[in-house]
Every structure is written in C-alpha cells, then in structure tokens.
Amino acid sequence: MTIADTVKCAPMRRTAMPLTLTPLLLDAGVDPAQTLVIRHAFVTEPEESGLTGLHADSTHAEILAYTATQSSDSRRFPAMPPRFWAVFIKEGGDQARLWSVVENRGEVARDDIRRTFDISETEHMTDLRGRLVIGWKSPRTWRMSGAAAGAYPVMGIADAEPIPFPGFDRLILSHVQLQAVMREHHYASWRTALSSVVGIYLITDTRDGRHYVGKADGEESVRQRWNAYATNGHGGNIELKKIDPSSFRFSLLRVFDPATPTRDINAAESHFKVALDSVKNGLNRN
Structure with a gap:
C-alpha cells in the first residue's frame, strides 16, 4: 500500500x-x-x-x-x-x-x-x-x-474513476498497461475478473512477432500469473528473461472456471502451442 x-x-x-x-x-x-x-x-x-x-x-x-x-x-x-x-x-x-x-x-x-x-x-x-x-x-x-x-x-x-472491464476476449495489454492494471485503483474490476479465472494466455514480442503460450492453473489465477509479469517482466520464464518486456503484448486465448480439470487446461495449452508454432519458432522451450 x-x-x-x-x-x-x-x-x-x-x-x-x-x-x-x-x-x-x-x-x-x-x-x-x-x-x-x-x-x-x-x-x-x-x-x-x-x-x-x-x-x-x-x-x-x-x-x-x-x-x-x-x-x-x-x-x-x-x-x-x-x-x-x-x-x-x-x-x-x-x-x-x-x-x-x-x-x-x-x-x-x-x-x-x-x-x-x-x-x-x-x-x-x-x-x-x-x-x-x-x-x-x-x-x-x-x-x-x-x-x-x-x-x-x-x-x-480525488477518487479514481473506475474503468469498465472490456471482457476476456477483448483484453490486449502492453507491459506498461499490464502494470497499471495490476496496481491502479480504477482497474479494480479488471483484477477481480482476472482473479476469477484460470486459463491460457499469449505473450507476443511485438518486435519480431514470436509467441509465448502460457497457462495459469491450479491455485494460480490469471491475475496471480500476470502479476508476476507486471513485477519482473518475465514471470520466471528463462527464455523471456533475455528480452526487454517493454515490447511484450499480453492477451487471453481461453479462460476456464478454476474447477476445470488440469488435463483439460493442459490440452488447451498444447493445442495453442502447436497452432501458434510457439515451440519451434517462438518463445516456448517445450
């Protein structure tokens, strides 16, 4: 605080x-x-x-x-x-x-x-x-x-004017915008929404178009996972540590209820890694 x-x-x-x-x-x-x-x-x-x-x-x-x-x-x-x-x-x-x-x-x-x-x-x-x-x-x-x-x-x-949450399928954030969403008062409803779901997200390096497909599952909501990126830029991912996060763009590919079985979330993650070619020509290591 x-x-x-x-x-x-x-x-x-x-x-x-x-x-x-x-x-x-x-x-x-x-x-x-x-x-x-x-x-x-x-x-x-x-x-x-x-x-x-x-x-x-x-x-x-x-x-x-x-x-x-x-x-x-x-x-x-x-x-x-x-x-x-x-x-x-x-x-x-x-x-x-x-x-x-x-x-x-x-x-x-x-x-x-x-x-x-x-x-x-x-x-x-x-x-x-x-x-x-x-x-x-x-x-x-x-x-x-x-x-x-x-x-x-x-x-x-003055009290911060709240900014309406645009919806999971319309959410596209730069790294600076992500930091604001995780910290500023008028994005409170956004943090609430992101705390309510797990799912598959996409990080795009806008300098070269390479993708990183990640997931938030188990005890970790999308908000918790994205807060790590807002804090240090890489969220603990080895490949992303090599890149300046100022060029990152964050979006959601699919969201799930937290009660969704882990196998379903893993399957969705695997699908998007193949669809976006994020392992061979992207930023995923596996």
Whole structure:
C-alpha cells in the first residue's frame, strides 16, 4: 500500500493529515532533489517567444509537446534541468493538479528563443495523475525545485474513476498497461475478473512477432500469473528473461472456471502451442 492509498479522500475534500508533496514523490521512487516541479497555466504565449500556448482543451500530446519546449533564457528555465519533471496544471489561484511525471532525456534542439527536450512520460505516480491536488503558495512562480515544492501541502486526492472491464476476449495489454492494471485503483474490476479465472494466455514480442503460450492453473489465477509479469517482466520464464518486456503484448486465448480439470487446461495449452508454432519458432522451450 502506498502513502497515497492511506490518504485517499473524496474529490477535493481537505485531507485531515498534514501531508506534503515530498513523501508522495519519495513513495513513488522520485528523488525531490533530482526533480523539477512545473505548474502550467492556460496562457497564450507572446509570438516572439516562439512557444505555443496552452488551453483547457489542449490534448495530452499537446501538453507533452508544450512541456518539451522551453525558453533558451536561463533566467526563465534552468540551464541544466534535472532528470525528472513533475508536471502540474494550474487549478484556481493557489492550487495545482498533477498531470504527469516525465523523464528528461536531454536537450535535442536549441536556438536563440527556445530549447527542445526529449521527454517521455514515466510510470511514477501514474495512479495519482489527474487526482492529486497540491497547494501552490507562489502564484507567480511556475517552476521550482522538487525540494522547494516538496513542502507544498496536499489539498486532496480525488477518487479514481473506475474503468469498465472490456471482457476476456477483448483484453490486449502492453507491459506498461499490464502494470497499471495490476496496481491502479480504477482497474479494480479488471483484477477481480482476472482473479476469477484460470486459463491460457499469449505473450507476443511485438518486435519480431514470436509467441509465448502460457497457462495459469491450479491455485494460480490469471491475475496471480500476470502479476508476476507486471513485477519482473518475465514471470520466471528463462527464455523471456533475455528480452526487454517493454515490447511484450499480453492477451487471453481461453479462460476456464478454476474447477476445470488440469488435463483439460493442459490440452488447451498444447493445442495453442502447436497452432501458434510457439515451440519451434517462438518463445516456448517445450
């Protein structure tokens, strides 16, 4: 259980505990000393700045691009920005709502007006995106160090909106999505569904199309089996340990009631290994 879990409250209700941003960053594996905290506001940038503005209807991709483009003036943006940026969106005059935590992979372009950075979203604090609201004591300041912003109070953590389970036959997940399903509040119904069945699943390495056919049976539900992959990427499979799990795609081939005889599940597994040629030209060893 994370710190955020222990202080979850109704939307925008004030927290009773004197919680600040720092312990939430640390709990998510983000070092405040190596973090820049940004609060975007909905503004129209002056034309001479070379920067695009941001508005309430900006898309996710537009916000990411806006974040990646910064001023070349070191008085406006740090000359050596840290690895992680915790990005918030202004809410009212003295609050900010978490948008995402991104990783700065370095500057990729620069001119006299602007600098462009290679940034990508991380898995840090994904369960708090759009939910975490902090106080922002300096309304004229739009960025500061994580150490400074870390003292800002948590004003509320909104309840996560549940995401409906799509059904076993429509379930296709990347490794990042699988990790979210196993950890985040709004996928609770998905975990319940996956806990109720055993069966045959498929892992596809999207880089070369090779398949791995696996099974969850006996005392182990699909949720338990897939949680192992979410945790370490390979689930203990020797062949999969050699591969970066970021290219894996997970799906279900057939599900069974947990009372189904093991021989029936084994037969289904053997069938799919042959049908998908996962032993000779795939990732199964036998």
